[in-house]
Amino acid sequence: MTATGPSMYSGAPAHQVTTTDTLLWVALPYVVIAVFVLGHVWRYRYDKFGWTTRSSQLYESRLLRVGSPLFHFGILVVLLGHIGGLVVPKRWTTAAGVSEHMYHVTAVALGTVAGLCTLAGLAILIYRRRTVGPVFSATTRNDKLMYAVLTLVILLGLSATVAANLLGGGYDYRETVSPWFRSVFFLHPRAGSMAGVPILFRLHALSALLLFTIWPFTRLVHMLTAPVGYLTRPYIVYRSHDTTLGRRPPRRGWDLPR
Secondary structure (H helix, E strand, O other), X not given: OOXXXXXXXXXXXXXXXXXXXXXXXXXXXXXXXXXXXXHHHHHHHHXXXXXXXXXXXXXXXXXXXXXXXXXXXXXXXXXXXXXXXXXXXXXXXXHOOOOHHHHHHHHHHHHHHHHHHHHHHHHHXXXXXXXOHHHHHOOOHHHHHHHXXXXXXXXXXXXHHHHHHHOXXXXXHHHOHHHHHHHHHOOOOOOHHHHOOOXXXXXXXXXXXXXXXXXXXXXXXXXXXXXXXXXXXXXXXXXXXXXXXXXXXXXXXXXXXX
């Protein structure tokens, strides 16, 4: 893939900002940030013991051994790619000697592979959760919502990449989406940067905002914590539902069952 003209990798031209643009790309991000931060504070204060992945490995491990590494490897690469693309300005990579063409080809190739790995791993995890009885019984409504939104975010991201860069002539989101993303955190949001962005990129951004809105109330909170608290917090007591437990005489020493 080579650059063929000034339109290659070029961002969208300036567009007039409408009321809808202001609501979606100015007001909504700050609402999401507030819910994200305050939601985590509330969750940690009132649900410390729920701050966990709610591991179901005890119920089934064969599918988990395949789906979980595939999903976590893919999502880690996707996350690093998004950080690099949204946070690092284009002029920094150019100053570091990385040409736009080199960056574009690498980002599209790695992003597509990582996205497919993430989607495949997520599909295995969802299949496992739906078909393994004990795992499905331990699935909450929040889990179902989280899986649905996460799948939507990944599908829209892959669709945007394929449609714009593999099937189309190329689109450089670092000239539009990235400046908007950084401007939100600089408290000077640029809604005009998103006004002319292709629809799949905008839907991907909106689905990501939805994911961050529900994040504090799902098992995804475990991604934002280190397991330091496990060293000092009280033990979580698990009780068996076996009605015969306690009625059988204990075995002595190393005696084996007969």
